[in-house]
Amino acid sequence: MGAPVVLYPGSGGFTMTRSLTLYQVDAFAERAFQGNQACIIPLEAFLPDDVMLAIAAENNVAETAYIVRTGDSRWNLRWFTPAVEVPLCGHATLAAAHVLFAHEGFTGDAIAFDTVKSGCLTVQRRDDGRLAMDFPSAPVSEIEVSDEVAAALGARPVQAWGGIFYAARFETPADVQALAPDLKALKLLGAPGEGWDRGNFGCFAAGGEGVDVTSRFFAPGSGIDEDPATGSWHTMLARIMSERYGLDAITCLQAYPGRGGRIDAALRGDRVSLIGRAVTTVEGRFYL
Template sequence: MHNLPLYQVDAFTNRLFGGNPAAVVPVPEFPSKKLMQQIATENNLSETAFVVIRGKGKFDIRWFTPTTEVRLCGHATLAAAHVLYRSGGNDLDKLRFKTREAGTIVVAPAEGEGNYRLDFTVDKPKKTRSSKKLRGALAGLKPVEVYEGKDDLVAVLKNQEQVESLVPNFHVIARLKRRGLIVTAPGKEVDFVSRCFFPAYGIDEDPVTGSAHTLLTPLWAKRLGKKELTARQLSRRGGELRCELRGKKVRLTGQAITFLAGQILLDRL
């Protein structure tokens, strides 16, 4: 079996050791799902993206956490685009990533050094009721409102301090029958802040979650009456995003920086 290139990129940040680290593995064709999962488990990052070149500016992409394949991942798509542009794709106006379940994601350079913009299909939030289990997940905290999207549950809290100080119950979150739980509130220096928890997918707290903002952007656009918003994810590493609601699309803008480049040595398999 051939060795594979491996890149590790910090996404939604302009500095090393910030944002959300993702592995990017360009492949001529997707390996078996078993092997991709083994590689993602070995990488032990929140996401590993596998990318196949299909034509000029056209790619297939799949994402794996340490435990499972996911429907959509924003930060690993940003990481993949960063690798492709830095590896000789500077002549490409746009990159189109075809996914299995989330449509086609379009990525292009944005205004400002090292910025990229990503266009995703909007995840429309639907208001729902709180529950005893959700309050248990929030360590007894009562949310102001609760919404659900295609993958996640969103609890809107009163203020940024509640988001920052929350010590969630990961065991209960893992039993919510959703990909995970997002908590969010108005921000002090940005329009909104959030934290994201996905213990059922092997990630207790994700540093910066692009896919969550396809749900948070329309939610806060409606609450604040504006279509262009600034966001900060309040994980230990932290991350910054510019979000824009564009009809049925959400545009996220952020930066990325490469941490390492190497090889996955599979020749002994």
């Protein structure tokens, strides 16, 4: 993807500035203002890490994803929150595939994304227009709920698991929707052996309006107070729902206040299929 040099009026006259194509996408959304926002920037080669992190901080959405083409249907992919690079991000992967299909001229049916820590992730375009992502699903193990976690969440879960995140089960969807955690306290806590930085908590309950499970995801440890729609969380949630409830295919609502996202998940051994839609809301240029 080209990054032309342009003339841009600065305070001291005209300065030489680099211009990058940028798309902003609502992922796991049927229309604008739903799901989770991601910025997608196609590149010819990755920029220095500090520059990519600075751009993500400037964009100030949950994730900014950078993609670099390496073959006919293959790209390298990296994800940054406004604070850190993360090893896996579902909604920005969905958004990146949507951009390639809808805006960047890719006419194939499937895309392969090579990532630094999560291996190869594939995204396939379905006949109904939805995108199906193939992701790893790591093992989970049940853990005790500590008093510190209960206090930070503001309510005591009835059950908890450790994995790539801390997963906390509550009795009802209403309990999940009523949560108002102490984010400063939550940022310092996590599950034993958690794969990511501490302070990443998925909270869920079985059931909900027209869905199998309702959840929310708090991520102060990743620089995000609450994430609106989190694909990586659903790789863990799919495994828990399979092991506890015997449901290998689930329809999920991530009940972020005012937005929310719907994600279909199907567990297949050590992999999970995450299915959803995405909508472009902004197309423009980012000037460095």
